Amino acid sequence: MPSVLFVCLGNICRSPMAEMLLKARRPEFSPVRSAGTSAVGGSMDARSAAALERVEVKADRKFRSRQVEAADFERYDLIFAMDHYNLSDLQALRPEGARAELRLLLDLVPELAGQDVPDPYYGPAAGFDHALRLIERAIAALPAA
Template identity: 55%
Template sequence: MPSVLFVCTANICRSPMAEVLLKARRAGFGAGAAEAFQQVASAGARAAARGEPIDARAAAALQRANLAVEKKWRSQRVAPEHFERYDLILAMEADNLKVLREQSPPALQSRLHLLLDFAPGLEGQDVPDPYFGPAAGFDHVLTLLERGVAGLAQQWRQGRL
């Protein structure tokens, strides 16, 4: 049963959006998926030491999609124990993946991937960081995350995870 950790830079935009999305969509993956994907979380490669709430624009994009982050949710930094705890550690961009590879024990490197490597036609691409752009960027990111999560579901249904 795969446990999944989504990773972006600060853990206030992309990775928490992906976490919320997978938690909301896992029941639709097919028989047993809700149970299979019980452990889903997010973290930041360079997150602040003190947990912060999700960016308001990210929360608004989720709300427009009828999704919501838990009120008690706070950002966290990637920690050494995450590499053991999660079967899949999915980075939002190549820079995040590089940081993860530097931190991960060599024996666990196979757990590290870009999220969009699971989205047909988007393999090798980054989920862009919407933080410094307009609010519409968060909706675009959510669309990309939907494609990544759908591809993850497809891989799970095909027994590839």
């Protein structure tokens, strides 16, 4: 099965939710990780963990954010960006000839193609639930092979 990396800005909200959701709902994908374009080793946002637990996915309380590294473009088959800014950053970081396929996550859902998973960080808890619902739709649409 393809290996998957999810990327957002800080690797504390959207991408860890996607990582943990894919591991829980689609265990055939492996390895699965997440990273940020400007991560600094922080914990997962508590509101992200709470949103996951509301859909009965256990959040990894030991999670630590990490930054995208050059080796990720060879280590993973698929790298999904949560928004256009992340995708642009990834395209700039990608070494020439790297094997990873870069895509916006919501391009997996035809009616959401080209849209961003909004960053819920500065908003209320409802924004985390909304982001998670979008991520759930994309993960359900992820082809098995």
